[in-house]
Amino acid sequence: MKLTFLKSDLLNAINITLKAVPSKTTMPILECLLIEADDEIKITANDMELAIETKVKGNILEKGSAAIDAKLFSEIIRKLPDSEIVIDEKNENITISCEKANFNISGRRSDDFVHMPAIETEEHICVSQFTLKEIIRQTIFSIAPNENNKLMTGELFEVKDDNLKVVSLDGHRISIRNVQLKEHYENRKVVVPGKTLMEISRILPGDADKDVMIFFSKNHILFQFDQTLVLSRLIEGEYFKIDQMISSDFETKITVNKRELLDSIERSVLLVRESDKKPIIINIKDSNMELSLNSMIGSMREDILVRHTGKDIMIGFNPRFMIDALRVIDDEEISVYMVNSKAPCFIRDDEGKYIYLILPVNFTVSH
Amino acid sequence: MKLTFLKSDLLNAINITLKAVPSKTTMPILECLLIEADDEIKITANDMELAIETKVKGNILEKGSAAIDAKLFSEIIRKLPDSEIVIDEKNENITISCEKANFNISGRRSDDFVHMPAIETEEHICVSQFTLKEIIRQTIFSIAPNENNKLMTGELFEVKDDNLKVVSLDGHRISIRNVQLKEHYENRKVVVPGKTLMEISRILPGDADKDVMIFFSKNHILFQFDQTLVLSRLIEGEYFKIDQMISSDFETKITVNKRELLDSIERSVLLVRESDKKPIIINIKDSNMELSLNSMIGSMREDILVRHTGKDIMIGFNPRFMIDALRVIDDEEISVYMVNSKAPCFIRDDEGKYIYLILPVNFTVSH
Numbered sequence: 001m002k003l004t005f006l007k008s009d010l011l012n013a014i015n016i017t018l019k020a021v022p023s024k025t026t027m028p029i030l031e032c033l034l035i036e037a038d039d040e041i042k043i044t045a046n047d048m049e050l051a052i053e054t055k056v057k058g059n060i061l062e063k064g065s066a067a068i069d070a071k072l073f074s075e076i077i078r079k080l081p082d083s084e085i086v087i088d089e090k091n092e093n094i095t096i097s098c099e100k101a102n103f104n105i106s107g108r109r110s111d112d113f114v115h116m117p118a119i120e121t122e123e124h125i126c127v128s129q130f131t132l133k134e135i136i137r138q139t140i141f142s143i144a145p146n147e148n149n150k151l152m153t154g155e156l157f158e159v160k161d162d163n164l165k166v167v168s169l170d171g172h173r174i175s176i177r178n179v180q181l182k183e184h185y186e187n188r189k190v191v192v193p194g195k196t197l198m199e200i201s202r203i204l205p206g207d208a209d210k211d212v213m214i215f216f217s218k219n220h221i222l223f224q225f226d227q228t229l230v231l232s233r234l235i236e237g238e239y240f241k242i243d244q245m246i247s248s249d250f251e252t253k254i255t256v257n258k259r260e261l262l263d264s265i266e267r268s269v270l271l272v273r274e275s276d277k278k279p280i281i282i283n284i285k286d287s288n289m290e291l292s293l294n295s296m297i298g299s300m301r302e303d304i305l306v307r308h309t310g311k312d313i314m315i316g317f318n319p320r321f322m323i324d325a326l327r328v329i330d331d332e333e334i335s336v337y338m339v340n341s342k343a344p345c346f347i348r349d350d351e352g353k354y355i356y357l358i359l360p361v362n363f364t365v366s367h
Numbered sequence: 368m369k370l371t372f373l374k375s376d377l378l379n380a381i382n383i384t385l386k387a388v389p390s391k392t393t394m395p396i397l398e399c400l401l402i403e404a405d406d407e408i409k410i411t412a413n414d415m416e417l418a419i420e421t422k423v424k425g426n427i428l429e430k431g432s433a434a435i436d437a438k439l440f441s442e443i444i445r446k447l448p449d450s451e452i453v454i455d456e457k458n459e460n461i462t463i464s465c466e467k468a469n470f471n472i473s474g475r476r477s478d479d480f481v482h483m484p485a486i487e488t489e490e491h492i493c494v495s496q497f498t499l500k501e502i503i504r505q506t507i508f509s510i511a512p513n514e515n516n517k518l519m520t521g522e523l524f525e526v527k528d529d530n531l532k533v534v535s536l537d538g539h540r541i542s543i544r545n546v547q548l549k550e551h552y553e554n555r556k557v558v559v560p561g562k563t564l565m566e567i568s569r570i571l572p573g574d575a576d577k578d579v580m581i582f583f584s585k586n587h588i589l590f591q592f593d594q595t596l597v598l599s600r601l602i603e604g605e606y607f608k609i610d611q612m613i614s615s616d617f618e619t620k621i622t623v624n625k626r627e628l629l630d631s632i633e634r635s636v637l638l639v640r641e642s643d644k645k646p647i648i649i650n651i652k653d654s655n656m657e658l659s660l661n662s663m664i665g666s667m668r669e670d671i672l673v674r675h676t677g678k679d680i681m682i683g684f685n686p687r688f689m690i691d692a693l694r695v696i697d698d699e700e701i702s703v704y705m706v707n708s709k710a711p712c713f714i715r716d717d718e719g720k721y722i723y724l725i726l727p728v729n730f731t732v733s734h
Binding site for chain 2: 072075076079080081100101102103104105106263264266267270271297299300301302303304
């Protein structure tokens with residue numbers, strides 16, 4: 001195999017596929033990128049859960065394929081002059097040349113590489129790159145960090161008529177985002193691994209004018225955008241019935257400037273060590289919201305002006321859960337709905353684009 | 368004590384003094400900043416080797432002093448609105464207020480704080496902030512990383528007539544920078560701890576129009592600039608006699624584009640793992656310099672055009688030592704002087720502003 005590339009084209013393709021190279025594995029072939037040159041040049045990585053394939057512009061002087069250590073390959077290409085790069089493979093011996101620099105490294109048997117499985121489906125939906133990147137950012141923080149409950153490490157993607165609902169939950173909170181689709185699609189519910197979504201959101205350029213096609217099969221989901229395919233296994237099992245956890249009843253509603261509320265809570269966590277679980281106590285009386293937090297380190301108190309309807313209330317939350325939700329809401333003003341100090345609060349907009357449910361925590365009032 | 372500050376003034380002073388707060392210590396008082404308000408407001412930190420004191424603009428409503436955990440204090444101030452901050456201390460109880468936010472934290476006994484020792488000397492030299500920052504950057508990389516030989520963890524500052532010579536060495540290489548001073552000063556030789564120099568270079572704004580006054584006493588060195596004093600212990604003992612290690616004899620001289628040489632060596636280290644000690648082999652023949660490196664990972668070879676006088680030579684170096692020196696030389700072209708493959712090479716300019724000595728390493732030639 002003998003190929004030539006512009007450095008920038010090759011590096012871009014490497015950066016995309018690198019996301020599917022496992023950092024730890026007992027199978028060295030998985031640490032490789034597969035370069036294939038037939039009618040066009042493709043680079044592929046596959047960690048067995050997630051596979052990424054991207055096409056790259058270049059000249060094919062001699063067809064063939066090569067498997068090459070991903071990390072080393074990426075480091076070498078990154079350091080070469082911004083010029084034409086020649087990749088020449090013979091019997092797994094790979095030469096990389098650029099101007100007067102020559103590198104010689106051993107590749108691996110490209111036949112050992114585990115190819116991306118072909119998925120047989122025409123069923124797909126279409127969203128803009130921008131939208132997909134945004135909904136991932138706006139929900140990914142509330143997946144569960146450990147594998148105790150596998151379903152909680154993924155996100156529900158539910159297509160119903162012309163709506164895509166994306167849900168994540170970790171037992172303490174639920175994040176829901178709804179996206180209006182341009183067409184009606186067949187109804188579908190799948191659970192996508194959180195890791196897949198994080199990697200996709202890293203490689204998605206996020207263009208509002210360009211689309212991502214999302215294909216579904218029984219065990220896989222395939223994202224197609226620009227020159228790239230990202231294929232991931234789905235998480236098996238039935239996702240949690242979230243409709244019955246969501247209620248629109250409330251006793252107290254406040255509307256508050258999001259920035260002010262977020263800044264205040266972010267200051268409060270300075271007094272909370274990582275392992276500590278001190279709640280922030282919110283005391284709403286008339287149009288005043290008092291936030292306070294007491295810990296071993298010290299105490300803080302702050303007042304914020306709010307618009308308030310319904311009962312006064314005093315309620316405690318894990319301040320970090322509040323911060324996570326507030327950070328991904330772009331509205332200048334937000335509404336928070338509460339029932340009592342034991343029931344979840346809801347941060348939601350009037351159009352139903354987002355719902356963030358957060359369970360309160362017990363607290364003792366000190367004076 | 369009761370003081371008011373603009374957030375930006377206070378934060379700037381905290382950032383400067385934080386550099387002398389130890390990350391680990393068994394004495395909690397050393398983790399504190401001391402705030403003193405008498406005729407003016409000063410903030411001090413002292414880790415017993417290095418002390419930093421800086422004056423800060425603010426209003427003194429009530430004189431006094433307070434010792435407050437440096438990390439927590441800095442985090443709180445950073446997160447407060449960009450507005451007036453009130454610090455109020457009563458019986459080691461410290462209240463920090465800004466707009467509607469109130470923090471309450473416990474301070475420590477300010478009497479326990481170890482003050483900066485007063486140094487009695489009028490002897491000093493004067494260099495620009497820019498110059499001091501530069502000479503530190505250009506030499507600090509070749510101090511020894513461990514304390515086996517205490518003197519090697521510091522840098523020689525030698526004042527001789529109107530010249531300041533700064534030297535660092537680690538047993539494999541020597542870095543020397545000379546700075547022309549504006550006046551004649553009394554001759555002096557001290558060894559300044561590397562850590563002190565690193566912290567100073569971080570807090571020095573590096574203005575070419577502003578000066579740093581450097582005072583010497585028997586056991587201390589004091590740097591004074593802007594509103595700040597940095598006091599450090601010196602390292603005791605007599606520094607290495609470097610004059611006898613430096614020679615101007617050579618058999619081979621090459622002149623080469625610095626960027627080209629540096630880029631090539633930086634690429635070569637991609638093939639060298641951290642623990643590995645593979646040399647880069649430089650083979651100079653006529654006007655060609657061939658660089659090559661062979662390791663477990665692979666091999667590289669590259670040619671660079673040079674101007675060459677004297678004998679041909681083949682010599683091996685630790686590529687990282689070459690990189691360190693080349694990175695801090697700002698000249699577009701550099702000259703390298705060599706005797707034979709066992710003797711040190713010298714990278715030096717004609718004006719005597721810098722000398723970088725690097726010992727060669729043994730190598731075997733593979734074909």
